[in-house]
Amino acid sequence: MRTQLAEQFGIEYPIFGFTPSQHVAAAISRAGGLGVLGCVRFNEADELDAVLEWMHENTDGKPFGVDVVMPAKIPTEGSKMDLDSMIPPEHRAFVERTLADLGVPPLGDDEGVNTGVLGWLHSVARSHVDVAMEHTRKYGQIKLIANALGSPPDDVIAVAHENGVKVAALAGTSAHALNHVGAGVDIVIAQGYEGGGHTGDVASMVLWPEIVDAVGAAPVLAAGGVGDGRQIAAAIALGAQGVWMGTYWLTAAEYELGTTGDGPSTVQQALLKASSRDTVRRRIYSGKPARLLKTRWTDAWDAPGAPDPLPMPLQNLLVGEAHARISASDDPEVVAMPAGQIVGRCNAITPVAELIDGLVSGYDAAAERMSRTVVAREGNHLVG
Amino acid sequence: MRTQLAEQFGIEYPIFGFTPSQHVAAAISRAGGLGVLGCVRFNEADELDAVLEWMHENTDGKPFGVDVVMPAKIPTEGSKMDLDSMIPPEHRAFVERTLADLGVPPLGDDEGVNTGVLGWLHSVARSHVDVAMEHTRKYGQIKLIANALGSPPDDVIAVAHENGVKVAALAGTSAHALNHVGAGVDIVIAQGYEGGGHTGDVASMVLWPEIVDAVGAAPVLAAGGVGDGRQIAAAIALGAQGVWMGTYWLTAAEYELGTTGDGPSTVQQALLKASSRDTVRRRIYSGKPARLLKTRWTDAWDAPGAPDPLPMPLQNLLVGEAHARISASDDPEVVAMPAGQIVGRCNAITPVAELIDGLVSGYDAAAERMSRTVVAREGNHLVG
Numbered sequence: 001m002r003t004q005l006a007e008q009f010g011i012e013y014p015i016f017g018f019t020p021s022q023h024v025a026a027a028i029s030r031a032g033g034l035g036v037l038g039c040v041r042f043n044e045a046d047e048l049d050a051v052l053e054w055m056h057e058n059t060d061g062k063p064f065g066v067d068v069v070m071p072a073k074i075p076t077e078g079s080k081m082d083l084d085s086m087i088p089p090e091h092r093a094f095v096e097r098t099l100a101d102l103g104v105p106p107l108g109d110d111e112g113v114n115t116g117v118l119g120w121l122h123s124v125a126r127s128h129v130d131v132a133m134e135h136t137r138k139y140g141q142i143k144l145i146a147n148a149l150g151s152p153p154d155d156v157i158a159v160a161h162e163n164g165v166k167v168a169a170l171a172g173t174s175a176h177a178l179n180h181v182g183a184g185v186d187i188v189i190a191q192g193y194e195g196g197g198h199t200g201d202v203a204s205m206v207l208w209p210e211i212v213d214a215v216g217a218a219p220v221l222a223a224g225g226v227g228d229g230r231q232i233a234a235a236i237a238l239g240a241q242g243v244w245m246g247t248y249w250l251t252a253a254e255y256e257l258g259t260t261g262d263g264p265s266t267v268q269q270a271l272l273k274a275s276s277r278d279t280v281r282r283r284i285y286s287g288k289p290a291r292l293l294k295t296r297w298t299d300a301w302d303a304p305g306a307p308d309p310l311p312m313p314l315q316n317l318l319v320g321e322a323h324a325r326i327s328a329s330d331d332p333e334v335v336a337m338p339a340g341q342i343v344g345r346c347n348a349i350t351p352v353a354e355l356i357d358g359l360v361s362g363y364d365a366a367a368e369r370m371s372r373t374v375v376a377r378e379g380n381h382l383v384g
Numbered sequence: 385m386r387t388q389l390a391e392q393f394g395i396e397y398p399i400f401g402f403t404p405s406q407h408v409a410a411a412i413s414r415a416g417g418l419g420v421l422g423c424v425r426f427n428e429a430d431e432l433d434a435v436l437e438w439m440h441e442n443t444d445g446k447p448f449g450v451d452v453v454m455p456a457k458i459p460t461e462g463s464k465m466d467l468d469s470m471i472p473p474e475h476r477a478f479v480e481r482t483l484a485d486l487g488v489p490p491l492g493d494d495e496g497v498n499t500g501v502l503g504w505l506h507s508v509a510r511s512h513v514d515v516a517m518e519h520t521r522k523y524g525q526i527k528l529i530a531n532a533l534g535s536p537p538d539d540v541i542a543v544a545h546e547n548g549v550k551v552a553a554l555a556g557t558s559a560h561a562l563n564h565v566g567a568g569v570d571i572v573i574a575q576g577y578e579g580g581g582h583t584g585d586v587a588s589m590v591l592w593p594e595i596v597d598a599v600g601a602a603p604v605l606a607a608g609g610v611g612d613g614r615q616i617a618a619a620i621a622l623g624a625q626g627v628w629m630g631t632y633w634l635t636a637a638e639y640e641l642g643t644t645g646d647g648p649s650t651v652q653q654a655l656l657k658a659s660s661r662d663t664v665r666r667r668i669y670s671g672k673p674a675r676l677l678k679t680r681w682t683d684a685w686d687a688p689g690a691p692d693p694l695p696m697p698l699q700n701l702l703v704g705e706a707h708a709r710i711s712a713s714d715d716p717e718v719v720a721m722p723a724g725q726i727v728g729r730c731n732a733i734t735p736v737a738e739l740i741d742g743l744v745s746g747y748d749a750a751a752e753r754m755s756r757t758v759v760a761r762e763g764n765h766l767v768g
Binding site: 203 | 385386387557576577578585586587588589590591593594608609610612614615617618619620621622623660661724725726728729750751753754755757
């Protein structure tokens with residue numbers, strides 16, 4: 001399944017794997033894809049710096065990428081305290097009442113509150129970019145910087161290009177995609193409705209070829225609904241140069257975030273049980289529509305009397321501590337987790353290398369089936 | 385793009401075209417696909433009988449199909465008058481007020497009210513089946529009977545099979561698909577979120593392979609989001625045996641319903657302008673979630689204070705006359721029309737034969753691109 005884009009990146013397969021876990025990201029790169037480390041969980045540039053150093057030491061010199069969150073519009077900026085004052089007390093009361101109803105205890109004195117919300121602020125995201133650029137000047141391994149919320153600012157694109165780093169941006173509409181290309185973005189990640197996290201309303205089958213047609217020469221990565229080699233084949237058939245996958249890696253054996261010992265973490269237990277119907281697309285995670293695992297937490301926000309979510313970044317701040325409490329409470333029925341509809345295929349804890357082997361063999365079988373329909377025009381074989 | 389299923393039906397391409405228009409259905413069959421006539425608009429069996437006779441005279445002996453609507457659960461039955469009494473006056477008042485606000489006049493004395501709602505009743509749907517079976521005994525052209533709402537009753541499946549007619553049923557989840565196969569349905573139509581009319585929440589990229597895997601040997605038609613040869617290639621890559629397309633034919637040159645003279649009808653004008661983002665999935669059309677063109681009519685039901693839609697078939701009865709009034713008022717901004725997200729590709733009034741030519745050449749190009757990635761494993765070519 002090699003494409004020109006895979007050639008450009010010097011990777012074996014055009015499988016771009018987004019994950020907040022450095023262990024998973026490194027394993028994806030080692031297995032021939034491109035691991036892309038999600039940076040939004042790092043409040044401090046120093047934390048990211050240390051993790052990128054670890055990535056360098058664990059990727060055998062293979063390329064990888066980073067994903068930062070820079071909202072397209074100038075966002076609300078300020079200290080956590082300034083922003084806190086903008087949250088209505090009714091919203092705080094609802095969150096507090098809901099957590100009590102769901103049996104989620106307060107954090108213990110010994111549990112640090114890493115609410116992970118500052119990564120959503122523009123200034124923090126910019127510091128992530130600075131750290132990543134420093135690393136790529138040192139080791140030359142970071143080949144991609146991706147942005148989930150709009151086109152990155154001009155100077156970020158410029159500094160990335162100066163350092164030989166390609167810039168990618170997620171798009172949920174062809175208008176977004178055209179904006180990205182106009183701003184100098186190199187690669188458009190077309191993410192359909194079924195995708196996890198921030199996502200639009202147009203589904204992948206319609207969105208991918210629409211964006212391919214809209215952007216012309218710019219390469220498109222297909223995102224939203226990919227967790228099987230057949231879906232990678234569909235992405236190529238629809239004109240994409242590769243795929244961008246996120247949810248699929250959450251049940252990788254290397255995924256260490258949230259695990260407390262042996263066996264799957266609480267979140268992984270929830271993911272393993274979920275079917276393709278067990279997600280919802282709501283504004284409750286960040287203030288913008290994002291697809292999440294459907295749990296008792298999302299149900300509470302759907303119940304009559306629940307308040308409307310706040311805009312980004314206030315909603316992040318509102319639910320930041322709640323997410324930390326939910327995470328610490330270890331109840332698989334009450335988790336707050338972005339996940340796409342492909343979660344229905346996350347049915348076992350599997351090492352990344354095996355996952356990628358399965359994707360490649362599934363792709364080959366689908367491409368083979370397709371090539372038989374080409375032969376079939378000469379009347380020899382039929383797909384059946 | 386020949387598949388075993390196309391062979392079984394004796395058709396050139398595994399393109400199953402659902403349409404309420406006999407002119408379009410006949411043209412699809414003549415062009416090498418399988419035209420499937422939607423029957424829900426026929427209140428009387430005699431009307432359907434005459435149209436099937438016309439189909440026979442205009443299809444050069446090629447096979448075609450019919451689509452009836454038989455709800456899976458025993459529906460509310462009874463005369464229109466019985467059912468009318470179950471509609472709350474507030475709902476009627478909302479509809480009346482909304483039509484006035486939107487400038488939709490009452491029907492003139494000379495305009496017959498064909499509210500087309502009785503086709504949704506079980507007894508009427510059964511009479512459609514009887515008429516279709518009579519025709520196939522006479523001419524042998526009807527090769528498929530499809531049902532949009534659940535598995536058909538046992539005796540309908542039995543009589544279809546006795547007459548050599550295959551039975552297909554739409555499924556929005558793998559559980560639906562398994563029920564269908566268990567009930568004796570021959571072909572599962574897996575319709576994703578992006579599809580027009582009644583549709584579920586799981587998008588095609590995830591749903592199609594999930595249903596292919598669930599049903600095992602039963603052939604699957606891929607529906608929801610198909611309006612391009614690349615999407616047919618994606619369907620084959622994902623394991624389907626062909627595609628089921630509806631929205632794409634609404635701007636066919638042969639589509640005569642609602643036209644009042646030369647040029648596109650009011651509804652076609654609205655469809656031609658719409659992008660992939662101009663649809664909504666709501667219960668307002670029939671009581672069950674259905675994707676519709678987003679217009680001022682759907683906006684009114686989304687506005688604060690609008691009532692919740694009623695269950696099927698009460699909602700059909702509630703809006704039946706409103707749909708007739710909207711249709712007669714000829715305002716492209718106020719239409720009530722099922723349409724999928726692929727409406728973004730309905731950009732010209734085009735004869736069916738040309739549409740099918742385009743699908744076939746698009747498919748061939750995608751299959752060719754895919755076959756180059758197979759070659760690429762030997763290192764010769766790259767997709768770019």
